[in-house]
Amino acid sequence: MFRILFLIAAIVTCSNAVAGDNKSANPFSNHQVNEKRERQENLFRCAAAYGIWMKIAEEKKEADNAQRYTARFEKLSKDAQNSFAALGKGENEADNHLQKHVDTLVKFATSDGHVLPAIKTFCDREFP
Numbered sequence: 001m002f003r004i005l006f007l008i009a010a011i012v013t014c015s016n017a018v019a020g021d022n023k024s025a026n027p028f029s030n031h032q033v034n035e036k037r038e039r040q041e042n043l044f045r046c047a048a049a050y051g052i053w054m055k056i057a058e059e060k061k062e063a064d065n066a067q068r069y070t071a072r073f074e075k076l077s078k079d080a081q082n083s084f085a086a087l088g089k090g091e092n093e094a095d096n097h098l099q100k101h102v103d104t105l106v107k108f109a110t111s112d113g114h115v116l117p118a119i120k121t122f123c124d125r126e127f128p
Helices: 002-019 031-059 063-086 091-111 115-126
Strands: none
Touching: 031 063, 031 091, 031 115, 063 091, 091 115
């Protein structure tokens, strides 16, 4: 009898924790928010990376690559800007955020030459 009562109490406690309105009871409640935030940051990172690759291709006078990177840069930067607008942030904030990503990538690329190709591979896979 005691085991049955204990089992019922355990089930009720667990079901209240899962079904309750208390968001802090579930450590994964912000999972979707974090996924959206990470996707938004990836938009900015990849737009910054394609912007850098675009400039490299222009300096090397590789018109086909420059055109391809320009198209990807423009699409991703517009998508990133729209994601910022959905949060009530302005175009200037989006531009500043993109510039921060460009500066960070350039800083890392000067210390490690594998950074830009690795980011490009990620972005090609993430945003075909």
